[in-house]
Amino acid sequence: MDNLEQIDKDYILHTYNRDYTHFTHGENAKLYDINKEMYIDFTSGIGVNSLGHNNKSLVEAISNQASKILHLSNIFLIESQAKLAKKLVELSMYKMRVFFSNSGLEANECAIKIARKYGESSNRFKIITLKNSFHGRSIATLKACAQDKMHKHFAPFPEGFLYAENINEAIKMAKERKRVIAIMLELIQGEGGVYAMPKDEVKSLESFCKNNDILLIIDEVQSGIYRSGELLASNLYEISPDIITLAKGLGGGVPIGATMTDKIDIFEVGDHGSTFGGNFLASTAGLCVLETLESFKKSNELDSNIHYFSKQLEKICKNNQKIFIDVSGIGFMRGIKTKDENLLAMIIKKAKKHHLLVLKSGNATLRLLPPITITKDEINQGFIRLQNALDEINAEL
Ligand SMILES: Cc1ncc(COP(=O)(O)O)c(C=O)c1O
CATH class of the missing domain: 3.40.640.10 (Type I PLP-dependent aspartate aminotransferase-like (Major domain))
Structure with missing residues (x-):
């Protein structure tokens, strides 16, 4: 395992700016790395893992099909x-x-x-x-x-x-x-x-x-x-x-x-x-x-969770005016426009340090694409981590 990063570098074409955190498994919007450290995933594999990680119905459906x-x-x-x-x-x-x-x-x-x-x-x-x-x-x-x-x-x-x-x-x-x-x-x-x-x-x-x-x-x-x-x-x-x-x-x-x-x-x-x-x-x-x-x-859970996420998003934007300009997007496809590209890079790095995965988009925008099945508790945990990351940045500004 030790030299996995080197193997990747030696054998894969360098078309990605790879992050070498070694993730091993997940549970809905939670991801775990090889050291069992837990991360909140606001990226869902760039909008792919709509049911989060390790969704029981999906695992069962594809396992059954694989056996046929x-x-x-x-x-x-x-x-x-x-x-x-x-x-x-x-x-x-x-x-x-x-x-x-x-x-x-x-x-x-x-x-x-x-x-x-x-x-x-x-x-x-x-x-x-x-x-x-x-x-x-x-x-x-x-x-x-x-x-x-x-x-x-x-x-x-x-x-x-x-x-x-x-x-x-x-x-x-x-x-x-x-x-x-x-x-x-x-x-x-x-x-x-x-x-x-x-x-x-x-x-x-x-x-x-x-x-x-x-x-x-x-x-x-x-x-x-x-x-x-x-x-x-x-x-x-x-x-x-x-x-x-x-x-x-x-x-x-x-x-x-x-x-x-x-x-x-x-x-x-x-x-x-x-x-x-x-x-x-x-x-x-x-x-x-x-x-x-x-x-x-x-069941109305989706609309209720989107509403909850939106409230948190607006709050964090309002409370960090030295960093953010405005929120954008709809539903669980959201952005927060930051003051410049450097700040955006800093946010992504600091969020990672606080075990939160987020994405960038064009126009210096922080992009959030959580799993559609993210729970309110996972939303809370994600925004607490984001605020902790922003506190560090605010202190440096
Ligand atoms: C709107 C849109 N169209 C097309 C694509 C291309 O999809 P893929 O990478 O699966 O080819 C993407 C990927 O990010 C996308 O966001």
């Missing part, structure tokens, strides 16, 4: 995949069908392909995305991110992406430029400072798209699966997109991506596919996550 069939390929009927698609469609209340893949970028690639094929007959192919958006790291989805820093090194990129400063500019652009087929956006930008789009602007974008036969693609890779408090942020915003993409929280830690659309006749057999997408293991996990969170929502 893990994978067969999409050539054959996959019981859990069919049931997961039905559950997703019914809970979302959209008349859609689903394509399953393995990650957020794949869900978005699929959305881009649907849009491109939909636009083929009218010779429209351009997709407008919004400033500070993040849609993935494949060559196409990197180009879809409206951030210059993403477009270095890997040229040539596919053509046909336009970048707008905001929703109003996206509408203007779609009117002025020819050949626009879709507008793609996150309702709550995850990497872009945990910024929630204004509802009235989103509603006017929806009607503009409908009136002009332009597809509205909503990237819910981070905001989906009850993170906003509703199954989808699209439900919360009361819109009906043409395409919705999901990943992260859907599998609760087992990789799965999903692209939902009401354009059910666009793809024909052979137009798209995935070896692993929605296999027995992943869709069993997805089904368990949805069933668990559906009852969590129905």
Whole structure:
């Protein structure tokens, strides 16, 4: 075990700024390292562990499935995949069908392909995305991110992406430029400072798209699966997109991506596919996550815990005015804008010292993505640790 860090450094490509804390196990929002030190996890694996760590139902569901069939390929009927698609469609209340893949970028690639094929007959192919958006790291989805820093090194990129400063500019652009087929956006930008789009602007974008036969693609890779408090942020915003993409929280830690659309006749057999997408293991996990969170929502516990978290968040922002500017985000996808990047780096480091895991986002924003099942006690413990970290920083300012 001693030289694990060295092995990692010697054998893994250095694409991550790795923290070498050796975590061994967890329990909901609590994580334990190799020395049995307990941490509160306000990151949930960057919005993935929607049921926290070691959720008994999820462990049981995937263990049972593992003892039967893990994978067969999409050539054959996959019981859990069919049931997961039905559950997703019914809970979302959209008349859609689903394509399953393995990650957020794949869900978005699929959305881009649907849009491109939909636009083929009218010779429209351009997709407008919004400033500070993040849609993935494949060559196409990197180009879809409206951030210059993403477009270095890997040229040539596919053509046909336009970048707008905001929703109003996206509408203007779609009117002025020819050949626009879709507008793609996150309702709550995850990497872009945990910024929630204004509802009235989103509603006017929806009607503009409908009136002009332009597809509205909503990237819910981070905001989906009850993170906003509703199954989808699209439900919360009361819109009906043409395409919705999901990943992260859907599998609760087992990789799965999903692209939902009401354009059910666009793809024909052979137009798209995935070896692993929605296999027995992943869709069993997805089904368990949805069933668990559906009852969590129905019992009112989710709304009550989100309300509790919000109160703590607002309090900590108000009580630390030398450090914080304002809170942002919705539900369990929250941010606190800090005065500058240096302060943000200090907070993350000090929080870690006080055994609290937090994330950063763009625009010097501290990002909090706790498990959807976090308890009030875990919320309390997390905020006490955050305040202890902030006390040390305040003392140094
Ligand atoms: C909104 C959004 N879209 C797409 C992605 C890409 O997902 P993945 O890393 O699973 O490919 C992410 C990942 O952070 C995301 O937050």
